[in-house]
Structure formats: C-alpha cells, structure tokens
Amino acid sequence: MKLDEIQSNLLKTIADLEGTPEGAVNIRIDGSPVLRHSSPGIEITPKTDKPGFDLTVAPGSRGETVHVPVILTKAGLKDLVYNSFIIGENADVTIIAGCGIHNSSHMNSQHDGIHEFILHPNSKLRYVEKHYGEGRGKGKKILNPTTMVHVAEGASIEMEMVQIAGVDDTVRNTTVHIGSKGHVKMIERLLTHGSQHAESNVEMYIDGVSGSGQVLSRSVAKENSEQIFRAALIGRSDCTGHVECDSIIMGDSKIKSIPQLVAEDARAVLTHEAAIGKIAGEQLIKLMSLGLTEQQAVDTIIEGFLR
Amino acid sequence: MLKLNDISMVVGNDQGENREIIRGINFEFEAGKVYGITGPNGGGKTSLAKLIMGIYMPSQGRIYLQDKDITPLSISERAQLGIIYAFQQPPRFKGLTVKDLINIARPGIDNLHLRMTLRDVGLCPEDYLDRDVGPGLSGGEMKRIEMAQTLAREAVVSIMDEPEAGVDLWTIQKLIAVIVGRYKKNPRLTTIIITHNENMLHICDEVLVMESGMLVHRGTPEEIWPHIKDEIECKMKEQCSGDVAYEIR
Numbered sequence: 259m260k261l262d263e264i265q266s267n268l269l270k271t272i273a274d275l276e277g278t279p280e281g282a283v284n285i286r287i288d289g290s291p292v293l294r295h296s297s298p299g300i301e302i303t304p305k306t307d308k309p310g311f312d313l314t315v316a317p318g319s320r321g322e323t324v325h326v327p328v329i330l331t332k333a334g335l336k337d338l339v340y341n342s343f344i345i346g347e348n349a350d351v352t353i354i355a356g357c358g359i360h361n362s363s364h365m366n367s368q369h370d371g372i373h374e375f376i377l378h379p380n381s382k383l384r385y386v387e388k389h390y391g392e393g394r395g396k397g398k399k400i401l402n403p404t405t406m407v408h409v410a411e412g413a414s415i416e417m418e419m420v421q422i423a424g425v426d427d428t429v430r431n432t433t434v435h436i437g438s439k440g441h442v443k444m445i446e447r448l449l450t451h452g453s454q455h456a457e458s459n460v461e462m463y464i465d466g467v468s469g470s471g472q473v474l475s476r477s478v479a480k481e482n483s484e485q486i487f488r489a490a491l492i493g494r495s496d497c498t499g500h501v502e503c504d505s506i507i508m509g510d511s512k513i514k515s516i517p518q519l520v521a522e523d524a525r526a527v528l529t530h531e532a533a534i535g536k537i538a539g540e541q542l543i544k545l546m547s548l549g550l551t552e553q554q555a556v557d558t559i560i561e562g563f564l565r
Numbered sequence: 566m567l568k569l570n571d572i573s574m575v576v577g578n579d580q581g582e583n584r585e586i587i588r589g590i591n592f593e594f595e596a597g598k599v600y601g602i603t604g605p606n607g608g609g610k611t612s613l614a615k616l617i618m619g620i621y622m623p624s625q626g627r628i629y630l631q632d633k634d635i636t637p638l639s640i641s642e643r644a645q646l647g648i649i650y651a652f653q654q655p656p657r658f659k660g661l662t663v664k665d666l667i668n669i670a671r672p673g674i675d676n677l678h679l680r681m682t683l684r685d686v687g688l689c690p691e692d693y694l695d696r697d698v699g700p701g702l703s704g705g706e707m708k709r710i711e712m713a714q715t716l717a718r719e720a721v722v723s724i725m726d727e728p729e730a731g732v733d734l735w736t737i738q739k740l741i742a743v744i745v746g747r748y749k750k751n752p753r754l755t756t757i758i759i760t761h762n763e764n765m766l767h768i769c770d771e772v773l774v775m776e777s778g779m780l781v782h783r784g785t786p787e788e789i790w791p792h793i794k795d796e797i798e799c800k801m802k803e804q805c806s807g808d809v810a811y812e813i814r
C-alpha cells in the first residue's frame with residue numbers, strides 16, 4: 259500500500275493508523291479498496307452485487323481489533339458503500355471505522371456508508387467511528403451514514419461515533435433492534451462550526467425481555483452551525499432505556515434536541531434527560547483564575563465535554 | 566505584598582437602587598503571613614476575595630501586588646502574576662477530571678506531586694484522579710478538589726474561601742497542618758483564609774473581622790476569638806440546627 263502524505267495523515271486522524279496494521283483490515287481510498295486482509299478469526303470478502311464488503315467474525319473469536327477506514331481525497335467524488343458486519347456467537351471484537359475527507363476544491367466530496375451490524379447470541383462488539391474533514395476549498399465535505407444494528411439474545415454493542423471537525427453536512431440515520439438480554443450503548447460526540455449542518459436520527463427498538471438501550475449524546479455548536487438530534491426509544495417488553503442529550507451552544511448556532519420515549523409494554527422503563535446551554539460564566543472564571551486566557555478556558559471546557 | 570487602597574464596590578439591586586457592599590477598605594497583606602478573615606454572612610468576605618482575584622471590579626480604589634497596580638488587570642493576568650482564589654462554591658465541569666484541573670493549576674506537575682496534593686486534602690489518588698469534576702461529586706469533595714488546585718499552584722497570594730465548609734473534621738486538621746507546613750513557614754507567600762473555624766483561625770498570624778463591607782476589627786486570634794465566638798456559634802446553630810456548634814469548639 260502506497261500512500262501520499264494527505265492520505266497517511268487522514269488515516270492517522272480517523273483510525274490512529276500508521277504504516278500497515280496487523281491482522282484483519284480493509285482500507286478504502288477514493289472509492290476502491292486498496293488494502294484488504296483477513297485473519298484467522300475475521301474474514302473480509304467483497305460484496306458481489308454492490309460496492310462494499312462482508313466482515314464476518316467467526317463464532318468464539320475473541321480479542322481482535324479490525325480497522326476499516328475510508329478516505330476521500332479526490333474532489334467531486336461521490337462514494338457509496340454497503341458494508342455488513344456479522345459477529346458470530348460468543349465472539350468479542352473491536353472495529354475501528356471512520357471516514358476522512360480532504361477536499362481543497364470547489365466541488366463537493368461525499369461518502370455515504372450504509373452499515374449493517376448483525377450480532378449473534380452472546381457476542382460482543384465495540385465499534386468506534388470517527389468522522390473528519392479538511393481542506394480550504396469551497397467544495398463541501400458530506401457524510402451520510404446509515405446504520406442498522408440487530409442485537410440478538412445476550413449480545414452487546416458499544417458504539418462510539420465522533421465527528422469533531424470539518425464535515426459540512428451530515429445526516430446520520432441509525433436504527434437499532436435489541437433482543438432479550440441484549441445491551442446497546444450508543445455514544446455520540448459532535449462538534450459543528452462555520453455554517454455546518456448536522457442531523458442525527460436514532461430509533462432504538464428494545465424488543466426483548468431484559469434488553470437495555472442507552473443513547474448518550476454530547477454536542478457543541480459554534481458560530482452559525484445547526485444541529486438536529488432526534489432519539490426515539492421504543493420499549494416493547496420488560497426492558498430499560500435511557501436517552502441523554504447534552505449540548506453547549508455558542509455564537510449564533512442553533513440546536514434542536516428531541517428525545518422521544520415510546521412504551522409499547524407496561525413493563526418498559528424509559529427515561530430521558532436533555533439540556534442545552536451556553537458555557538457557564540463561573541466555569542470560565544474558575545479556569546481563568548488558574549491562569550488560562552478566556553479562549554483557552556473555552557477550548558478546555560469544550561474539549562473535556564466532548565471527550 | 567498585596568495592598569488594598571481605599572477599595573469600595575457598589576452593586577445595583579432588583580429595585581434599581583445602588584448598594585455599597587465593600588466600603589473603603591485599606592489594608593496591606595504582608596508576605597510570609599497567614600491572615601484569617603471572618604465575620605457574619607453577607608459581611609463582604611467573598612466579594613473582597615473576588616475583587617482581589619479580578620472577578621469583581623472595584624467602583625473606587627486601587628489594588629497593588631508587589632507595588633504593581635493590578636487594578637486594571639484581568640483575572641487571567643492576575644493569576645499569571647501569582648494570585649489564586651479557592652472558590653467558596655466551586656463550579657462543576659462535565660468532562661474535566663480532577664487530574665485535568667490540577668494539571669491546569671500546575672502545568673507539568675509530576676505524578677508524585679499530583680498524588681501528594683490529593684492526599685493532602687484527604688482524597689485517595691486512586692479513587693479521585695480520573696473522576697469527573699461533575700455532578701457526581703459531593704459538596705465536600707468539590708471543596709477538597711478546589712483546595713488541591715490551590716495547593717498545587719503554590720501562588721504568591723492564596724485566598725481560600727471557607728475551605729472547611731462541608732469537609733470532615735479529620736480533613737480540616739490535615740488541611741491546617743498543610744497550611745502551617747507549606748504556607749506559614751514560607752516567607753515568600755501570603756495566605757488569606759476566609760473561615761469561621763476556630764482551629765483555622767488559630768493558626769493565623771492576624772485575624773480581620775468584616776462586617777457590612779468594612780474591616781471592623783483586626784488582631785491576633787487570641788484577641789479576636791473571644792469577641793466573635795458567641796456570634797459565630799449562635800449563627801451556626803441557627804443555620805445548621807446546632808450540628809456545627811460541635812465543629813467550631
């Protein structure tokens with residue numbers, strides 16, 4: 259795999275990758291796979307009917323980390339990809355995904371990833387996805403991920419989705435189904451600035467007895483950016499669910515936060531907390547009294563909040 | 566070291582009337598000394614501390630640090646010159662840990678000193694270093710973390726606003742020992758403790774009593790304590806149904 263400097267920097271930012279990673283990996287650059295390796299426990303095969311891959315983790319396979327980053331450096335490219343992640347019974351793995359776009363042109367670059375996760379009984383997955391854009395051109399950097407998650411009996415997934423900088427437009431749609439004794443924890447971290455627009459729609463169906471689902475979102479909106487966050491928890495059995503969305507609003511930005519609880523079973527216990535507010539003056543004063551400038555204090559508070 | 570020259574502060578109330586909450590204070594705090602400030606609630610102790618830190622601006626008067634006029638300086642600038650204020654009610658931060666705050670207070674602090682600082686305020690480093698300074702901490706824990714930042718910073722002027730509030734007796738004794746060991750014996754440092762605690766007041770070289778925005782008495786702890794004892798005990802009983810009376814004896 260030969261990468262130029264822009265490509266290696268993007269890979270480092272979104273997947274913390276330097277050089278060629280060990281074990282299973284799939285790296286997609288400008289619409290085509292450039293590196294694909296399977297490992298004894300994890301098989302990655304291309305889809306035959308459309309762009310994308312099937313990543314299959316063998317039952318009982320434990321402890322591996324697989325990297326599946328995507329980067330876009332060609333302006334004007336619209337990349338659409340379908341990936342399926344099938345986690346076998348009793349397997350336990352970590353998947354590091356992410357998408358980095360470099361666009362210095364005046365044409366838009368767009369990546370739409372359609373991801374499906376199928377967790378077989380008692381499997382466990384940690385999924386980390388970072389979104390990042392860079393480049394000074396007028397061309398927009400657009401990311402529209404669609405994610406579907408099926409969690410079978412006793413399986414659990416922790417998803418961490420982070421979008422820290424440079425993505426102009428994003429609409430994220432996530433649908434989750436949780437079986438009995440299944441657990442889902444979804445963590446979203448989002449920062450928007452300039453005239454960026456970000457929208458996240460989560461629908462989490464807790465179908466099985468003793469299933470549990472959590473959506474934890476923290477976001478910061480700066481300047482003229484806009485954010486919309488919708489999270490619906492649908493409790494369909496003796497289950498628990500919790501949504502928490504907490505936002506810092508700055509400048510002339512706008513944030514709309516809509517947690518929604520739907521109980522379709524009298525035994526469902528669903529809760530939500532939502533808060534939007536500016537940085538408290540006392541917090542700034544406190545950090546300034548420790549020697550930080552006002553700007554450093556603001557940056558420190560935001561960085562901590564989104565960590 | 567720190568000189569207050571005819572400091573007054575006027576605030577407006579809801580009715581649009583002006584009220585002078587600090588009234589013509591003249592005082593010079595010397596290096597190498599520990600000062601206590603006490604007096605009834607609402608007397609202006611916290612406001613005076615905030616004036617020194619630059620959180621409030623005086624409507625009249627000047628403040629000098631080591632002969633430099635710091636009256637026009639911002640909070641950050643005063644902090645960089647060596648003033649620190651441990652808040653009476655420290656704010657909480659979502660996402661910043663105890664370790665983060667101490668690192669900001671003392672950039673580059675090594676692990677050993679980081680841990681020592683926490684032990685000095687009665688917190689176990691293993692349990693607290695990575696804790697969020699957020700809604701999960703009690704008031705007493707917040708106060709101790711606030712003190713830890715102040716200790717770590719080793720500023721030339723340290724102002725501690727009721728460090729004993731909500732903190733257990735054992736930790737108060739520990740704090741007193743640390744203040745004696747680190748501040749009282751250091752000829753470079755000036756320490757100002759706002760407190761109602763008898764043991765705290767007794768380690769001070771000089772005690773000031775503030776009432777209605779003025780310094781009404783000054784003297785040694787031995788001279789001052791008998792005059793204020795009854796009033797403080799009585800106030801504490803009123804506010805805490807007697808619980809704290811035991812603590813200040």
Ligand SMILES: Nc1ncnc2c1ncn2[C@@H]1O[C@H](COP(=O)(O)OP(=O)(O)O)[C@@H](O)[C@H]1O
Pocket residue numbers: 576577586604605606607608609610611612613
């Ligand atoms: N920012 C402010 N605006 C208006 N009034 C204030 C402000 N800060 C303090 N005060 C008032 O000034 C008086 C002194 O308060 P404070 O300095 O907190 O006293 P202490 O710390 O001695 O209890 C009180 O009556 C308080 O309500």
Ligand SMILES: [Mg+2]
Pocket residue numbers: 610611612653726
């Ligand atoms: Mg006070």
